[in-house]
Amino acid sequence: MSQPTDQRLQDTINDYWTDRAPSYDAYQQRPERRDLDREAWGRVWASALPAAPAEVLDVGTGSGHVACLLAGLGHRVTGIDLAGGMLDLARTHAAGLDNPPRILAGDAVAPDFPAGSFDAVVGRYVMWTLRDPDAAVANWVRLLRPGGVVAMVDSTWFTDGLGSLYGDRPDAALPLADATSIEETAEAMRRGGLLDVTVSPLQEVLELDRAHGVAPGHDVQLQYVVTGRRP
């Protein structure tokens, strides 16, 4: 990380997600929704990614929901995160699988892998909380092989600003946190060097959220998958 302020901000983010990891994970694993989620999200990712088995990097993997699901679809998955509490849970979930994802500590903005290591870079609910989304996308492009894709799921979660979510950090330090349109995410992906950037609404996920509700303190919101390909 280039600047001390970047490091302090990232430390704050990591601490927040470590504290929140158990309740976040419990919500991800709700029994009444688990199978429905697996099917719906399986369709989302299958339509966005190359055919399995592909080499996939899941940035900001959290407790490993996406990493484990993609591994279950037959991909060879590496999930990275910087929050220790999340990494512990992701490793626990991965341990029970036949084709477990590899779970590593790593920075989504600057993942430390050789160029051309992956067929796809994915992330869910991560773009909004990156301290430098443009630099992150540029780094992901370098990690892709020819024909590789980036697929990011996100929404406009904090259109009125982050408030005190991460303490007193200014919203400006996280360029997409208070985005009012998913087009801002798409633009970051274009600026990072991706071609054919496309935004697709996730209607099936919206219907699930409407039927089952969302995490306490959150509103039901349309989510999107934003995809682009390596030049």
Ligand SMILES: C[S@@+](CC[C@H](N)C(=O)[O-])C[C@H]1O[C@@H](n2cnc3c(N)ncnc32)[C@H](O)[C@@H]1O
């Ligand atoms: C809202 S959670 C999403 C977790 C997971 N992708 C999911 O779909 O459930 C955001 C995650 O991004 C991680 N994160 C934020 N900034 C990161 C960074 N620079 N590098 C790695 N992980 C990061 C957090 O630690 C947290 O686990």
